[in-house]
Amino acid sequence: MRFCSCMTFEGLTLLHSVSAVQQSASAMGAHIAEAARERAASLRRIVEHCKAFQGAQLSRSLSQAGVTLAIYVGLMAGTVFLARVGEWGFALLATPLAGGVLVKLFTIQHDCGHGSYFRSRRANDALGFLISMLTFTPYGFWRDAHNRHHAGSGDLDRRGVGAVDTLTIEEFKALSPLNQFLYRAYRNMIVMIFFGAPVYFFLLQRLPLAGAMPFAETYHGLKLRQIWKSVVALNIALVAVYGTMGAVLGWGPVALAVLPTVTIAAWIGTWLFFVQHQYEDAYWARKPEWTYAEAAVYGSSHYHLPAPILRWLTGNIGLHHIHHLASGIPNYRLPECYRASDDLKALPKMTILSSFKCASLALWDEANRKMVPFRALKAMA
Secondary structure, three states, X not given: OHHHHHHHHXXXXXXXXXXXXXXXXXXXXXXXXXXXXXXXXXXXXXXXXXXXXXXXXXXXXXXXXXXXXXXXXXXXXXXXXXXXXXXXXXXXXXXXXXXXXXXXXXXXXXXXXXXXXXXXXXXXHHHHHHHHHHHOOOHHHHHHHHHHHHHHOOEOOOOEOOOOOOEEHHHHHOOOHHHHHHHHHHHOHHHHHHHHHXXXXXXXXXXXXXXXXXXXXXXXXXXXXXXXXXXXXXXXXXXXXXXXXXXXXXXXXXXXXXXHHHHHHHHHHHHHHHHOOOXXXXXXXXXXXXXXXXXXXXXXXXXXXXXXXXXXXXXXXXXXXXXXXXXXXXXXXXXXXXXXXXXXXXXXXEOHHHHHHHHHEEEEXXXXXXXXXXXXXXXXX
């Protein structure tokens, strides 16, 4: 009888435990479902909210472009003058600021490529090409590549030109040792930014290249016929503009002004582009799960730069989630779009300090849905 009584007690305890687990699982499932519904509702509100801020305001576009170009030309003229009178050290001191202003000009070229800076495509293309002679970036080629990046951002089935190459853990494991080495080198920050960015801006963009790296098996590029005219047109313009400047003002002073300035801008711009999508809780998915809106809002960072001057120099591109969702919003309207939405303000922010953690991230973990560093492979071995 005691044995039967004991079994009855244990049976009741087990049933109670099972019931408690089921209730807990049910509550957890309900909580997850509610969170998913709220996330979807928030996303719908954000999409509708951002529509109201699309469209250029001519006076603001003209004044911003005019002021930025005037500052940049003034800084470059001052740098060349200082170099010509032998003050090479003081000339070099001006190049970091000039590099920052060049980043601002790049964001204007970027808006022109999206057709958001002016209502006229002709005006966008004209200003975009003019600025491309300062940024050394072929306007038409970059415009088409970048718009492809927007169309497939976060889509594991549409990775390609215009984005930072990103492999999944399984894709990396399947590579040959040589291609694993190449991918590791590519994702190294010293290689990608310190060396790679200047080489890309000065040299690789002089060539009509838009194909895949050896390690990228899933890659959507651009064909030669789609890009060569843009590349050649800019190359001719660069030779004409800087050749004339060198002949008139001296090759040394012009080189001292241009080379460090563009290099600094390339470093800054490449880092900004990297942290916009390469963070731990980024969004990557395959079809049919992938959606444009989710990839834009949850797969693009809000890189919060604390000082107004930093936000001005970077064209408010830290509000990258808004920009990816609604690329028709010009850079000067992004802050007002952000401030007017509680849903946007509730999303996570990335600070300058926390962004440094992104440097080690290199692989997308599909199972756990997050970016991980190479050292995570050892834990999985």
